[in-house]
Amino acid sequence: MRSFLPPVRTLMGPGPSDVHPRILEALARPTIGHLDPQFVRMMDELKSLIQYGFQTKNELTIPVSAPGSAGMQTCFDNLVEPGDKVLVCQNGVFGGRMIENVVRAGGEVVIVEDPWGKPVDPQKVKDALKANSDIKLVAMVHAETSTGVESDVTEISKLAHSHGALLIVDAVTSLGGIPVLVDEWNVDAIYSGSQKCLSCTPGLSPVSFSDEAVARLKSRKTKVNSWFLDLSLVMGYWGEGAKRTYHHTAPVNPLYALHEAYVILKEEGLENAWARHKKNHLALRAGLEAMGLEFVVDEKYRLPQLNAVSIPEGVDDAAIRSTLLNDYSLEIGAGLGVFAGKVWRIGLMGHASSRKNVLFCLSALETVLSKVKAPISKGAAVDKAAAVYNA
Amino acid sequence: MRSFLPPVRTLMGPGPSDVHPRILEALARPTIGHLDPQFVRMMDELKSLIQYGFQTKNELTIPVSAPGSAGMQTCFDNLVEPGDKVLVCQNGVFGGRMIENVVRAGGEVVIVEDPWGKPVDPQKVKDALKANSDIKLVAMVHAETSTGVESDVTEISKLAHSHGALLIVDAVTSLGGIPVLVDEWNVDAIYSGSQKCLSCTPGLSPVSFSDEAVARLKSRKTKVNSWFLDLSLVMGYWGEGAKRTYHHTAPVNPLYALHEAYVILKEEGLENAWARHKKNHLALRAGLEAMGLEFVVDEKYRLPQLNAVSIPEGVDDAAIRSTLLNDYSLEIGAGLGVFAGKVWRIGLMGHASSRKNVLFCLSALETVLSKVKAPISKGAAVDKAAAVYNA
Numbered sequence: 001m002r003s004f005l006p007p008v009r010t011l012m013g014p015g016p017s018d019v020h021p022r023i024l025e026a027l028a029r030p031t032i033g034h035l036d037p038q039f040v041r042m043m044d045e046l047k048s049l050i051q052y053g054f055q056t057k058n059e060l061t062i063p064v065s066a067p068g069s070a071g072m073q074t075c076f077d078n079l080v081e082p083g084d085k086v087l088v089c090q091n092g093v094f095g096g097r098m099i100e101n102v103v104r105a106g107g108e109v110v111i112v113e114d115p116w117g118k119p120v121d122p123q124k125v126k127d128a129l130k131a132n133s134d135i136k137l138v139a140m141v142h143a144e145t146s147t148g149v150e151s152d153v154t155e156i157s158k159l160a161h162s163h164g165a166l167l168i169v170d171a172v173t174s175l176g177g178i179p180v181l182v183d184e185w186n187v188d189a190i191y192s193g194s195q196k197c198l199s200c201t202p203g204l205s206p207v208s209f210s211d212e213a214v215a216r217l218k219s220r221k222t223k224v225n226s227w228f229l230d231l232s233l234v235m236g237y238w239g240e241g242a243k244r245t246y247h248h249t250a251p252v253n254p255l256y257a258l259h260e261a262y263v264i265l266k267e268e269g270l271e272n273a274w275a276r277h278k279k280n281h282l283a284l285r286a287g288l289e290a291m292g293l294e295f296v297v298d299e300k301y302r303l304p305q306l307n308a309v310s311i312p313e314g315v316d317d318a319a320i321r322s323t324l325l326n327d328y329s330l331e332i333g334a335g336l337g338v339f340a341g342k343v344w345r346i347g348l349m350g351h352a353s354s355r356k357n358v359l360f361c362l363s364a365l366e367t368v369l370s371k372v373k374a375p376i377s378k379g380a381a382v383d384k385a386a387a388v389y390n391a
Numbered sequence: 392m393r394s395f396l397p398p399v400r401t402l403m404g405p406g407p408s409d410v411h412p413r414i415l416e417a418l419a420r421p422t423i424g425h426l427d428p429q430f431v432r433m434m435d436e437l438k439s440l441i442q443y444g445f446q447t448k449n450e451l452t453i454p455v456s457a458p459g460s461a462g463m464q465t466c467f468d469n470l471v472e473p474g475d476k477v478l479v480c481q482n483g484v485f486g487g488r489m490i491e492n493v494v495r496a497g498g499e500v501v502i503v504e505d506p507w508g509k510p511v512d513p514q515k516v517k518d519a520l521k522a523n524s525d526i527k528l529v530a531m532v533h534a535e536t537s538t539g540v541e542s543d544v545t546e547i548s549k550l551a552h553s554h555g556a557l558l559i560v561d562a563v564t565s566l567g568g569i570p571v572l573v574d575e576w577n578v579d580a581i582y583s584g585s586q587k588c589l590s591c592t593p594g595l596s597p598v599s600f601s602d603e604a605v606a607r608l609k610s611r612k613t614k615v616n617s618w619f620l621d622l623s624l625v626m627g628y629w630g631e632g633a634k635r636t637y638h639h640t641a642p643v644n645p646l647y648a649l650h651e652a653y654v655i656l657k658e659e660g661l662e663n664a665w666a667r668h669k670k671n672h673l674a675l676r677a678g679l680e681a682m683g684l685e686f687v688v689d690e691k692y693r694l695p696q697l698n699a700v701s702i703p704e705g706v707d708d709a710a711i712r713s714t715l716l717n718d719y720s721l722e723i724g725a726g727l728g729v730f731a732g733k734v735w736r737i738g739l740m741g742h743a744s745s746r747k748n749v750l751f752c753l754s755a756l757e758t759v760l761s762k763v764k765a766p767i768s769k770g771a772a773v774d775k776a777a778a779v780y781n782a
Binding site: 008032039049103104247 | 392439456593614638
């Protein structure tokens with residue numbers, strides 16, 4: 001058994017995305033103790049960086065020591081008590097996962113369903129709230145990673161709050177790629193993932209809880225299901241000042257990496273990062289459309305960082321992705337759930353959202369596709385993308 | 392806000408321990424997708440390496456994507472159903488945490504208590520089993536990180552199984568430092584941590600479940616509390632062959648590191664690693680005793696990798712640890728729980744279990760202690776330790 005030496009890939013799937021070399025370097029820095037004063041100082045900086053990313057002053061803003069799925073569970077486990085009625089907006093895979101989380105926390109689910117590839121319909125949420133006066137929580141996915149659609153958080157937030165409910169938002173794929181304005185939007189609990197538009201390695205989940213959410217957590221009548229994710233305990237470790245109570249051993253090196261990812265984001269500035277994601281999306285889109293590929297999501301709701309396109313009739317999904325991986329070391333995403341075999345998901349997330357990747361992906365995809373399907377116009381994809389950059 | 396550049400420490404606390412440079416290097420290798428065929432190949436290797444570490448053929452042997460505490464919760468969440476009666480042996484902090492996990496999984500706890508610094512008493516377990524015919528699970532800590540004591544798994548395992556109960560074992564601090572023989576000892580569920588005697592960075596928890604444990608998991612009447620830790624779902628991702636079902640995004644780079652840690656362990660060989668831990672412990676012990684420091688745990692039950700000694704009367708715990716950290720960049724562990732302020736825990740775990748660290752720690756500690764307490768015999772600590780190596 002020998003050391004594992006991974007190949008060098010270009011990661012343009014739904015995440016992990018290409019990791020910035022500075023982040024890999026940070027990951028390999030010397031490990032120190034999780035209660036070391038220097039580590040505690042880093043934790044304080046990281047909390048304030050996560051606040052910047054979420055655009056929030058929420059005191060309870062920390063990275064959960066596990067992947068985004070655990071961030072999701074942290075929100076539900078801490079805010080749902082047995083018997084609580086929770087409205088979940090489902091328009092893709094991750095809404096479905098939210099339902100599972102509510103059920104396991106002992107809650108009762110009211111589902112508002114929208115088709116895959118469509119945003120959450122506020123009218124349906126309004127109706128469901130009207131029909132269920134005892135809903136305590138509303139949960140929605142801001143950027144559905146399975147479909148590439150953005151839903152409007154502000155509308156749903158107003159509806160939830162006017163109903164006296166709190167709002168949980170999944171920002172796994174949105175954070176860093178498009179605006180995520182926790183305070184302005186009045187979001188009560190939000191989670192993201194390290195491996196999408198933050199371009200960090202997978203394994204951590206930044207979360208933030210509003211004061212109202214903390215109040216609800218503190219007034220719980222029952223213990224949180226999960227000891228590991230119980231924020232009333234985790235807070236003792238991530239709390240203010242020098243006094244930190246040991247809860248679990250923090251993933252020291254991955255936290256260095258997350259810190260570095262946020263430092264890079266702050267150096268660029270959120271607005272510039274959003275503009276970069278937009279620009280590269282427009283270039284990629286021009287190229288994909290020049291190849292005759294069609295977007296799944298209406299322009300208005302399209303995520304710049306996750307481009308879902310229909311696989312053309314007669315094209316072998318797995319064969320194309322395999323060729324891209326084996327001959328170009330390029331990963332694009334397969335379809336998930338009802339989109340399996342029907343859709344490709346091309347990510348332009350964080351460090352992977354670059355002119356280099358757009359042009360590389362378009363030329364590779366055009367070359368590979370043209371072997372099974374005559375190109376509309378050879379070289380047009382790259383030309384169209386270049387035109388966007390030169391405009 | 393700038394990059395965080397941690398100091399270089401010598402980590403001789405209760406973990407994280409000094410990380411082998413090859414592991415840090417592995418951590419920084421290029422990130423690839425969590426469904427990449429090359430990654431899947433690495434996962435298969437890692438499973439077999441974890442089996443080697445645990446000395447088991449258990450098919451369900453995987454790393455949980457979160458720290459040891461989540462590994463603990465994985466065992467309890469998957470094996471405890473509401474109303475199940477669980478016997479927990481408590482002789483330190485981590486037995487207490489097990490109780491919390493049982494309660495949150497809806498189980499009923501029967502506690503067998505032993506004093507801090509003493510091993511679990513099999514007679515008490517026998518009596519408790521006799522008094523509670525409906526106990527379905529017995530849980531114990533093999534190596535109590537809070538006290539440095541080893542308990543005999545074989546005895547408790549026989550008692551549990553003759554009663555028809557399954558056995559959960561905490562091997563967070565034992566794995567790699569002393570024998571952990573899952574199949575020979577007939578352990579049904581076991582978890583460890585990456586950051587102790589494996590010398591990997593913190594954040595991952597190798598676990599293994601026997602066929603009997605898997606059968607119980609499969610025959611559950613209720614869903615597992617935690618979606619993230621539900622092994623019936625996680626197994627779909629870590630299962631055999633090329634078909635892997637997406638569950639959560641695996642922490643790709645930390646898994647490279649864990650793989651490397653196990654490759655290093657296998658290169659050395661388990662028996663040699665155990666012998667090395669023993670030898671360095673004997674040398675450290677000779678030095679500490681030459682300084683007049685007394686071990687908390689009886690010789691028979693002492694863990695070589697975690698040396699708990701009483702803080703001498705009149706010595707300021709925090710001041711000594713601070714001086715060691717600031718002037719020597721050396722971390723030793725504070726006491727936890729009832730041992731806070733009374734005990735130091737000196738770790739000799741994995742890569743940190745070396746002649747260099749033993750001699751460095753003894754000379755630093757003697758120098759610092761001699762400022763507040765006249766040494767019994769100057770230089771004796773290092774001499775005594777050196778004699779052990781030269782014997």
